[in-house]
Amino acid sequence: MITFEGVTKRYPDGTVALDGLDLRAPSGRTTVLVGSSGSGKTTALRAVNRLVEPTGGRVLIDGTDVRERDPALLRRSIGYVIQQAGLFPHRTVLDNIATVPLLLGWGRRRARSRAAELLELVGLEAAQGRRYPHQLSGGQQQRVGVARALAADPPVLLMDEPFSAVDPVVRAGLQDELLRLQSELHKTVLFVTHDIDEAVRLGDGIAVFRPGGVLAQYDTPERLLAEPVDTFVEGFVGYDRGVRRLSFFPASRLELHTDAVLDGGRTAGAAARTAAATGEPWLLVTGAGRAPLGWLSAGRAAAADPERPLESLELEGYGHIFHVEADSLRAALDAAVLSPAGRAVGVDPGGAVLGVVSQADLAAAIWSVGEDTVGEDTVGGDTVGGQDHG
Amino acid sequence: MSIYELVAAWFSDPGNWTGPGGIPARFAEHTAYSAAAMAVAAAIAVPLGLATGHTGRGGLLAVGLANAARALPTIGVMFLVVLAMGIGLVPVQVALVVLAVPPILVNTHEGVRAVDPGLRDAAAGMGMRGPQVLLRLELPVALPMVLLGLRTAAVQVVSTATIAAYVGVGGLGRFIFDGQNRQEFGMVAGGSLLVALMAVLVLVFFWLLRRLAVSPGLRAREAAVRE
Amino acid sequence: MGEVIRWDWIARGLEDPIGTAVLQHLQLSLVPIALGLLAALPLGVAAARWRRVYPPLLTVVNVLYAVPSIALFFLLLPYTGLTMWTAVLPLALYTLAILVPNIVDGLHQVPGHVRQAATAMGFGPLRRLVLVELPVAVPAVIAGLRVASVATISMVSVASMVGLGGLGALILREGFNNRFATPIIVGVVLTAVLAFAVDGLLVLAQRLLTPWVPRPARGRERKGVR
Structure with missing residues (x-):
């Protein structure tokens, strides 16, 4: 010391x-x-x-x-x-x-x-x-x-x-x-x-x-x-x-949604139906090993030939992703802000998509942080000296 | 006879290569005078420059004196010393030392001052004591500048030792002044060429010394600074 | 030696030999400085532009600088005789060893964006050199001139050994040959005074030529002495 x-x-x-x-x-x-x-x-x-x-x-x-x-x-x-x-x-x-x-x-x-x-x-x-x-x-x-x-x-x-x-x-x-x-x-x-x-x-x-x-x-x-x-x-x-x-x-406290995540082998028709059913304006398309391929807007899914596979369509880049286990809320927010869909893609250590976080969920998580109190009044286990506040 | 023939004749006369007045003997004398003066001057100026550079004290005075000394005519200094002390080798040596000290002192001082303060801080922070900082950091880093000062002084000393022959001591200058008195131009020119050769040898000597003594880690930086 | 300084000798000799020696000394030193500058400018510009020229050029002038002046004076004597050229030519050569590196450094100090701005405004290479690069290099050039002039003024004295005039002749012929200290001291002091006077004039010249340079940071002088 x-x-x-x-x-x-x-x-x-x-x-x-x-x-x-x-x-x-x-x-x-x-x-x-x-x-x-x-x-x-x-x-x-x-x-x-x-x-x-x-x-x-x-x-x-x-x-x-x-x-x-x-x-x-x-x-x-x-x-x-x-x-x-x-x-x-x-x-x-x-x-x-x-x-x-x-x-x-x-x-x-x-x-x-x-x-x-x-x-x-x-x-x-x-x-x-x-x-x-x-x-x-x-x-x-x-x-x-x-x-x-x-x-x-x-x-x-x-x-x-x-x-x-x-x-x-x-x-x-x-x-x-x-x-x-x-x-x-x-x-x-x-x-x-x-x-x-x-x-x-x-x-x-x-x-x-x-x-x-x-x-x-x-x-x-x-x-x-x-x-x-x-x-x-x-x-x-x-x-x-x-x-x-x-x-x-930790980002792990975020709720992940998988209902708007579709495999690239599915057709545009299936995507349009999913979009309609969930009300999601953006769908995440994944490839081999559930790795993210890109975003597809609901409008484009509806306009495309219903028989075409999703992986053959032109997709928006998925931008940044966050690692659900390792990253912080800040990384998730970052990923959402930088994504064309305004949503953050969470992946596991192998890079497979675990789910998508909507803006509403992010807002809720950030709100809960504001409510959170920082409990420990310590630095590295020892009591902090020299500074009095409260 | 043309000038070239006169010079060639002088160099090819075997009589000029032997005895106490021969070329090898005069060359040796010149080297001995210069080396002795340089040794004394370095023994005075290098420690002094290291001390003023390390402590930062007395530096302005040392640099000021050395710069003023640069404006003095070497022959004036030399003849004044000889006149004051009498004809002989010792007064000549004293004059040579007086002329050699300033460039060594200034360059050593500046070389040590130029050591990055961050390096000094690192050295002190690692637990080096004053003399260790000086010998393990400042001297090796300042070495290119110290050698530059020594080289400048050596060139000056070789040149002034030539003039010293005018007051009756030996060295290569004898050929020039004896030749002048006897109206033998071959000897004057031959002596001048030998003096020029010695100056070039001094440069070569210091070039080799730098290759040997200066760390390769500094040489690349030095190329950028260029002397 | 008796009295170290005989003021009566100085009083009698103010005009001749002292005054004459000072004038000769000025001539023998200012002419080589001027010639050296004239030669160093194109050499420096060339070395700054074609960088491969520079290292060999620097080696040549450095080796020349090392050759004692007395040797060069005596080698030139049969060609130039007892004219001022016997001293002027070697001394001009010596100044190159100081002036050329300073000019090259000075030209390299011109920031790249200044050069590009000049080109963008439609300056050709020559106009750019004369109107932009050389003015920026002035402080470095003058710093070199200061070192070169002090060195030259001090070295001119050696020319007395071959029989030329100047303050060296006062020291040698009036002083040492007569075993008379007063002219030697007068010669030494006046040489130093001339050196400092010329140095002061150069400082003044720089202030007039480069009003844009802040006072305390006069031309970047090279560390150490030659």
Whole structure:
């Protein structure tokens, strides 16, 4: 556990970077510090490995004040990942990863073999270990940055906007990778970002900072989106926070309809009859293994030669789909909005259609979310400290 | 005889290749003067430049002094030192060192300052201590600039060591000034060609040194920066 | 040495030899700088346009730059004799090693969209070069000229070794040959003063030529010294 007790950083010119921060980041969890620039989130992070010395308060790691430890030795026991990765350009990827083990006096051979392990862990090929950083893409460099931070297996990992310099697609991949690593390694992670989406995605707990280095709210992502403490946090999490909140509810709670789903081998006449019977303006046509083929409007079904099979007709693309078991309500809503029929197609892990969600059902589900209360007042099992609201 | 024939005759005279005044001996003298001055200058300027670059203190002063030194005429500095200290090898060496220090100092300083602050932050954040940051990060990353400074100084030193022959010491400059006094143009031109050759050898030496000493990880970046 | 500076000698020699030496020195340094710029512009433009020309050109000028001036002066002496060309030609060659890279860098600084906008407005390649690209390159070119002029003004002194004039002659013939410190100090100081004066004029010229460049960010000077 990383504990901030009244941590303040005031510079000689009077600027206050961090103002009396009280915060507990539980062990084995990811705590995200989020805020705009000048909000003190990076200062807080750097106070942990003493790259910033607070002018007031103290920082404890598992109960020990970090000031009791030699700064260099303290830092070797904490992983540190920064924006742009900060890889040493004159060293190979493998030697970069081996930096801290070598500082700890491991011996070259052991450090190298550990580095090779980590290269694999972060999803890079062994051959890339012999390359130099400039020969890697930005995303690969960032993976090496994470590997380097993990090299000596530190219990604590500090990450300062590590993914903000890469493009959104690569960033999403890196975030997935971090979630996967964290599910295996259970490090105590402090993660700084200015991106609320990233915070919601990665954090077990999120601390929102306001300008002037003041903590505005510390909560689970769900509660942060459901109950921002004030207009500042509300503005920061975004006016679409309601939609974001749908991410925390499973799509499996949606009711799926199969009466308007027809196999591609059926005829247009059958489709027209189904449309008339159900009153559905859109029919979903499926192919082999119940994979979706596309949408057919009731009007077109009626106008077509009644003997023609559905799969030979021109269909509207089915657009996005959602995975009933794995996805959230937000993904289902997304799928409905992007579908020409205004309906969301739910599939099983094998891609077979399980059913269609109508707009009315989606609206009902979203309405029920609004009624829902976010029950737990905890971050990652530990009680959230430092923030009082209710 | 044409100029070419005069030069060819001088080079082909076996007498010019032996003895204390022969080409190999003069070449060796010139190399020794230059190498000694460079060793002393590097021993002063590289640590100083690393220190000002690493701490950021005294950098403006060092760069300012070095830039001012660039405007001074080398022969003025040399003759002034020799006049003050008397004729001899030591004053010449002192003058060479004085001229070699500024470019090494400035380039080392600038090279260290140019190290990306993100890299310094990463180094400190991983638990490197000050000297470790300097030796494991700043020096290797600044090495191309340090070598550029050394090369600039070496070219300057080889050139000025030639002029030093005017005050009576050895080296390749002797051929130029002795030839001038004796009105032997073959010797003047031959000496000049040897000086030019030595300058080219200095470039080759530093090119090789860079291939050997600078990490391949930096060379690609350097090609983009171009010296 | 007695008194280090004999002010009476300076007072007597203000016009000759000191004044004469300063004028000769200016001539011997400004002519090669001007010639160097004239030669460097087409070379730089060519190197910026045909990029394959650039690396070999750069190698040639860098090697030339390394050859000591005294060697080039003596090699030229039988052809040009005791005319200013003995000093001017090698010194002009040296300036290329500084000016050409600066011109190429300067031309490369012209943003692609500016170039495209110029073309879109109907500028031909030559008009575009003269009206758009060269003006944008001016700060870089002047930064190069500043380095080149300081180096040239300091190097001209060596020309006294082959018998030419300038402040080097003051240092060598009036000073060292007579074992007399005053002319050497005067020569050294005046050389530095000339260098700084020309440097200051170039800074001024740039402010007048490129009023659009913000003051603190004068031309991008290349790091380090040559």
